[in-house]
Amino acid sequence: MKRMKAVLILLTLIFLISGCSGSNKKGAVDRTDFGAVLAAAKGTTVNFYGWGGSELTNKWIDNYLAKYVKENYDIKINRVPMDIDQILNKMIGEKQANVKKGSVDLVWINGENFNTAMKNDLLFGPFTDYLPNYEKYVDVNSDEVKYDFGYEINGFEAPYGKAQFVFINNPEATPQASKSAEELLEYAKNYKGRVTYPAPPDFTGSAFVRNIIYDIVGYDMVKNLSADKEEVYNAIKPAIDYLKELKPYLWKEGKTYPSTIAQLDNMYADGEVIMTMSYNPNHVAAMIQTGQFPESSQSFIFDKGTIGNTHFLAIPANAANIDGALAVINAVLTPQMQASKYVPENWGDLPVVDMNKLNEEEKELFTAVKIGKGVLPPEELLSKRVGELKADVVPIIEEIWQEEIMK
DSSP states (O other), X not given: OHHHHHHHHHHHHHHHHHHHHHHHHHTOOOXXXXXXXXXXXXXXXXXXXXXXXXXXXXXXXXXXXXXXXXHHHXXXXXXXXXXXXXXXXXXXXXXHTTOSSBSOSEEEEOTHHHHHHHHTTOBOOOOGGGOHXXXXXXXXXXXXXXXXXXXXXXXXXXXXXXXXXXXXXXXXXXXXXXXXXXXXXXXXXXXXXXOOOOOTTSHHHHHHHHHHHHHHHOHHHHTTOOSOHHHHXXXXXXXXXXXXHHGGGSGGGGSSOOSSHHHHXXXXXXXXXXXXXXXXXXXXXXXHHTTSSOTTOEEEOOTTOEEEEEXXXXXBTTBSOHHHHHHHHHHHTSHHHHHXXXXXXXXXXXXXXXXXXXXXXXXXXXXXXXOOTTOOOHHHHHHTEEOOOOTTTHHHHHHHHIIIIIX
16 A cells, blocks of 8 residues: 555656646746747747838848748748737737737837837837847947837837938939928929828828928927827927928829828839838838839938937737747847848848947948948938937827828
8 A cells, every 4th residue: 555655656746747847848938048948949930920011021031030040940930911000909909808829929019009019018028138149239228229219118129120211312303302391392392293201100101290390390399298289289380380381282282192101102113203201221222123213213311310210029928939039039130130131132221230249250241231222321321310209209290190281
């Protein structure tokens, strides 16, 4: 009888030990050990949700990033193109339904959308301390990494790339390149019906409106605005008045606007309008390379500068594959991936790595990149780079635009 009890106790101990071991393998990963993260992520699929409106961006994810993580980590990326508002609705819906293993593992996000996600407790984190390449290659003390549209990140996002707003025209068709909002108004008068911009809340259209605000009102006058609609309206009213004055000279007299930046690009490529714009300063080179834009296309910016910001990657709180998502983000922060993303024909996205942290071989990956036709020199862009407004102010500006300009 005693022998039987001993056997039963031994079997129970074996069961408990094996049970604990299985639990550790599946969920209790020591994420301070990145080797353990990679081991847990090996052989898994990461569902990567984000804006899919750029063919170049999609190809970079599919042909460069996906290939890198497959070869180095044995991870497969399932890219799911979806607008960020739909992604947030999915994440909120899953939270409300108490879904423990959500459909989104990794999300491309920034600005007011990050702010919304944080307010609704939708994100996993802080996680940047788990990423070896974050500390190794990123200037973690930079405001462009610490803040997202004025909102403190606190490790709930990792930088993906950088952007800066530029205008694009064809100097052979229209030699003038507006250096201010006032010059843009005269430009629109001279080419009546052939200038427009995407309707906010399109990301680029919203940025255009904020650039006009900066140029008319001044960045210093609006950078500390609170999310009070009356306060915002009073501060930006001179810019709203300007947009009203501009409106009758726009395409279709401003009675309608392109709904997306992709639509505006197509209109420019077809010659229907004489100007487009982008949040990617290398966009013009990529579009020339693919034959979509005229060879003589050239980007330009206002003398007072244009908005620059950082876009980020985040992990939902209920992600089914957190370790896989961490591995992919760590891969994004390698000099190899950042340099391949910087190549105009791949994407042209500005790198987030700190060049002072790179060795000579790593620096060469970036210096070897030919920025391409029509692109402004990096030093000119950086010398005229201005910050973003607070995340919760942006949708208020978009709402005011809808009420004052669109209606």
